[in-house]
Amino acid sequence: MKKYIESLFHSLEQHVKPGKKYSKLYPLFEAFESFALSVRTVTQKAPFIRDFIDTKRYMNLVILSMLPCLIFGIFNVGYQSHLAAGLPLDIVSIMIVGIMRVIPLLIISYGVGLGWEFLSAIIRGHEVSEGYLVSAMLIVLTLPPTIPLWQAAVGVTFGVIVGKEVFGGSGRNFLNPALTTRAFLFFSFPAQLSGDTVWTYLMVGKDQLIDGYSGATALAVAASATGSVTDALVTSGFTLAQLFFGLVPGSIGETSTLLVLVGAAFLLLTGVASWRTMLGSVIGLVTMSSLLVVFSTETTVPFLSLPPHWHMVMGSFAFGTVYMATDPVSSPSLHASKWIYGIMIGVLTVIIRCINPAYPEGVMLAILLMNVFAPALDHIFLQRHIKGRIPNVI
Amino acid sequence: MTTSICKEIEVPNHYSLALAGIPSDGIRDLDPPKQCVLCPSAIPFSKPKLAVKEGDAVQKGAVLFYDKARPTIRYMAPVSGYVSAIEYGPRRVIDAIRIDVNDSLGVVENPAHTEASIQELDRDMIVSLLETGGLWRTLKALPFRAIASSSVVPPSIIVALGDNEPHSPSASSVLAGRDAEIRAGILALKKLAPTVHVVAHRSDTSTQHMLSDLITVHADGDFPSLDPGVILHGIKQTSDDNSAWYVQYQDVIRMGQLLLTGEYPSEIVAVISGPLVKKPEHIRTIEGVPYKHALAQLPSANARYLSGGVYTGRLSTREGSLSYSEYAVHVLSERYERELLHFFMPGAQKPSYFRTFVSALLPKKQSEASANLNGGVRACIACSACPDVCPVGILPQFLAKALYNNDIEGALDLGLLDCAECGLCSHICPSKIELTAIFKEAKQRLYKESMV
Ligand code: SF4
Ligand code: SF4
Numbered sequence: 001m002k003k004y005i006e007s008l009f010h011s012l013e014q015h016v017k018p019g020k021k022y023s024k025l026y027p028l029f030e031a032f033e034s035f036a037l038s039v040r041t042v043t044q045k046a047p048f049i050r051d052f053i054d055t056k057r058y059m060n061l062v063i064l065s066m067l068p069c070l071i072f073g074i075f076n077v078g079y080q081s082h083l084a085a086g087l088p089l090d091i092v093s094i095m096i097v098g099i100m101r102v103i104p105l106l107i108i109s110y111g112v113g114l115g116w117e118f119l120s121a122i123i124r125g126h127e128v129s130e131g132y133l134v135s136a137m138l139i140v141l142t143l144p145p146t147i148p149l150w151q152a153a154v155g156v157t158f159g160v161i162v163g164k165e166v167f168g169g170s171g172r173n174f175l176n177p178a179l180t181t182r183a184f185l186f187f188s189f190p191a192q193l194s195g196d197t198v199w200t201y202l203m204v205g206k207d208q209l210i211d212g213y214s215g216a217t218a219l220a221v222a223a224s225a226t227g228s229v230t231d232a233l234v235t236s237g238f239t240l241a242q243l244f245f246g247l248v249p250g251s252i253g254e255t256s257t258l259l260v261l262v263g264a265a266f267l268l269l270t271g272v273a274s275w276r277t278m279l280g281s282v283i284g285l286v287t288m289s290s291l292l293v294v295f296s297t298e299t300t301v302p303f304l305s306l307p308p309h310w311h312m313v314m315g316s317f318a319f320g321t322v323y324m325a326t327d328p329v330s331s332p333s334l335h336a337s338k339w340i341y342g343i344m345i346g347v348l349t350v351i352i353r354c355i356n357p358a359y360p361e362g363v364m365l366a367i368l369l370m371n372v373f374a375p376a377l378d379h380i381f382l383q384r385h386i387k388g389r390i391p392n393v394i
Numbered sequence: 395m396t397t398s399i400c401k402e403i404e405v406p407n408h409y410s411l412a413l414a415g416i417p418s419d420g421i422r423d424l425d426p427p428k429q430c431v432l433c434p435s436a437i438p439f440s441k442p443k444l445a446v447k448e449g450d451a452v453q454k455g456a457v458l459f460y461d462k463a464r465p466t467i468r469y470m471a472p473v474s475g476y477v478s479a480i481e482y483g484p485r486r487v488i489d490a491i492r493i494d495v496n497d498s499l500g501v502v503e504n505p506a507h508t509e510a511s512i513q514e515l516d517r518d519m520i521v522s523l524l525e526t527g528g529l530w531r532t533l534k535a536l537p538f539r540a541i542a543s544s545s546v547v548p549p550s551i552i553v554a555l556g557d558n559e560p561h562s563p564s565a566s567s568v569l570a571g572r573d574a575e576i577r578a579g580i581l582a583l584k585k586l587a588p589t590v591h592v593v594a595h596r597s598d599t600s601t602q603h604m605l606s607d608l609i610t611v612h613a614d615g616d617f618p619s620l621d622p623g624v625i626l627h628g629i630k631q632t633s634d635d636n637s638a639w640y641v642q643y644q645d646v647i648r649m650g651q652l653l654l655t656g657e658y659p660s661e662i663v664a665v666i667s668g669p670l671v672k673k674p675e676h677i678r679t680i681e682g683v684p685y686k687h688a689l690a691q692l693p694s695a696n697a698r699y700l701s702g703g704v705y706t707g708r709l710s711t712r713e714g715s716l717s718y719s720e721y722a723v724h725v726l727s728e729r730y731e732r733e734l735l736h737f738f739m740p741g742a743q744k745p746s747y748f749r750t751f752v753s754a755l756l757p758k759k760q761s762e763a764s765a766n767l768n769g770g771v772r773a774c775i776a777c778s779a780c781p782d783v784c785p786v787g788i789l790p791q792f793l794a795k796a797l798y799n800n801d802i803e804g805a806l807d808l809g810l811l812d813c814a815e816c817g818l819c820s821h822i823c824p825s826k827i828e829l830t831a832i833f834k835e836a837k838q839r840l841y842k843e844s845m846v
Contacts, residue, residue, distance in 0.1 A: 038736035047817030052744035054769025292473040328776035
């Protein structure tokens with residue numbers, strides 16, 4: 001098997017080598033070859049030995065960490081759909097509904113996105129970077145299960161091209177491409193991405209829904225609550241436990257705080273994501289929402305009085321903090337700036353959630369906003385770093 | 395007692411590579427080689443000018459070639475014999491000078507001194523003894539690591555008693571029985587600069603014991619804690635200290651030998667190691683010894699020969715040799731079994747700086763050195779790992795970006811000239827960016843500009 005693959009690539013290589021007819025396609029060849037087989041390249045410059053880590057391994061671990069969310073997401077899409085329609089809740093048919101909905105989205109996200117990546121790699125003559133393998137998965141997990149496939153394709157295209165390629169490709173982009181896609185869809189197709197029942201994939205007509213079904217998300221309930229927010233949430237079926245375990249309507253892969261925590265544990269154990277960013281974000285959220293609780297009165301919006309632990313399990317906060325905020329390319333690089341970046345994401349999430357009723361989901365905007373400020377944060381701390389060195393100039 | 399006056403420095407390197415092939419302690423005496431090979435092209439920053447031609451007879455200690463720009467920097471014949479071949483590489487660089495050994499030709503004799511008479515010599519006399527003796531070339535100046543200029547008085551000279559790059563000769567083995575020579579060498583260095591920092595590794599108790607009265611700094615930590623640039627970073631107080639000089643300790647011993655005997659000291663202790671070497675060990679031999687002679691069995695094709703350590707050494711070939719002041723040779727394999735879908739594999743056999751392989755959960759094992767890049771070259775993924783391994787507190791990813799944008803001012807601010815060229819950042823980079831090479835080349839360009 002391996003012999004066969006090796007010889008297949010070897011014969012293909014003859015056509016894409018520099019000077020050969022299809023040499024322009026070399027990046028494409030390299031992408032597939034280095035995916036299938038470990039590289040043969042040897043070091044040419046000191047140091048002559050190198051670590052076993054490569055970007056594929058790195059990205060692969062991030063994807064692995066999202067698999068629990070994906071599998072649960074598939075289940076939850078089917079489950080919510082059956083629940084809304086009053087259909088029997090047997091696991092097999094639930095999973096089939098979920099698979100039928102999520103797999104096409106995965107295919108669109110990977111297919112369309114990688115298509116653009118390949119095209120840009122060929123035009124630029126660059127290697128194809130592995131970053132998109134992660135972005136594609138993130139995009140699917142953040143999409144509402146109701147999204148039409150064509151909208152997903154448009155969003156992916158926008159995310160890759162505007163979020164990444166116009167800045168010079170992977171590594172030079174300052175926005176997270178997955179979030180760019182999400183934000184683009186949010187603002188371009190408000191009819192599909194806001195409103196009441198959009199977060200549950202319905203297989204039956206609205207008139208056939210079970211009584212009392214609203215389909216609103218926890219955040220929507222909290223934002224429109226009058227009186228006690230927690231009461232409103234619990235009455236709508238959002239108990240703390242349910243929000244934590246994730247059996248609620250919402251984006252495909254973001255609902256379960258528990259499984260996000262599993263992924264976070266994996267990312268931290270393998271050291272692939274920054275614990276500073278994650279912890280910073282949690283600290284920011286807890287501090288800000290506690291402050292709001294303290295200052296909330298009878299006359300303020302009820303959402304302000306929502307205690308921190310509710311904030312943590314609602315919406316995409318956990319998912320965004322663990323998978324989106326920690327994207328190394330769009331977050332700052334220095335340890336100190338990572339702290340500030342994380343804390344600000346937590347703080348802004350609460351502010352956007354509670355104070356701006358138009359966008360109850362604050363994490364996405366908070367992270368995008370901080371993506372924009374990341375270079376500035378690094379700049380400030382870089383100046384401090386330089387001041388701390390004994391100058392060595394000629 | 396002695397430790398209290400010593401400066402203690404700690405190298406913040408969080409990664410120690412446990413490389414297999416640690417050489418055994420004893421030193422094997424090699425038969426004298428029939429031929430010695432010197433490689434002028436391996437010397438950075440120099441334009442060698444030949445003083446001999448093919449067929450010439452040379453005495454041990456006679457000039458083979460010198461630096462065109464600074465003719466007092468001389469390179470000597472380590473043996474007496476006949477120049478059998480001079481080999482040129484691309485652009486007429488001199489790749490090799492081969493000398494067929496013939497002991498009947500006699501040796502060049504310089505004045506011999508005693509410790510007391512060295513004490514009497516002044517700076518200029520020491521300079522001229524080292525220049526005519528062919529060892530001035532061993533004195534290097536930071537930050538560029540070019541050969542020092544005798545007209546400059548440096549703020550200090552750093553002598554690290556040892557080298558912990560995998561794998562280098564063990565200091566205690568090399569120093570054993572060399573007490574008089576190392577002392578004479580350090581005495582001479584003290585004439586060249588107001589301060590000589592003599593550095594021992596904290597774990598090297600036998601060296602500390604032997605030279606306790608001379609040692610002024612204790613360094614702790616793994617490679618590159620004994621690199622002069624790293625030591626300087628640990629001890630420097632002001633920018634004036636940046637232009638310190640350094641010498642390898644084995645060269646200090648050889649300086650002592652030169653001064654005490656008057657004869658060019660061509661004996662060296664070197665290490666042979668690497669996965670393709672059957673028995674990693676210390677050898678005592680002659681400068682310029684061909685690998686063919688030093689290695690019992692010369693590994694076949696697809697082998698890579700490195701003169702010096704695996705991080706900072708130089709790429710050589712099967713036909714190569716241990717040239718001037720090179721004290722290690724490594725032989726690595728260049729052929730690899732390719733692995734199917736390698737990045738999905740648990741990787742129990744893959745030691746890594748990152749905790750991304752199952753190996754992170756297993757007890758630390760010695761790993762085989764390999765010349766494989768282990769991945770494709772990519773844009774920086776901003777993993778922020780490189781600053782964590784840099785021993786001199788550089789942020790390599792930012793420094794590389796500044797150089798990429800041709801921002802030399804910015805690069806200098808970020809500490810380009812502090813870079814010890816140790817190779818750790820390149821070693822661990824998941825995107826396989828040649829960080830060290832980028833910094834080294836930028837420094838070389840700056841050096842050339844500062845010369846004109
Ligand atoms: S080579 Fe890299 S790790 Fe080593 S000193 Fe230079 S910047 Fe730091
Ligand atoms: S180790 Fe490589 S990929 Fe990581 S931050 Fe440094 S340069 Fe970038």
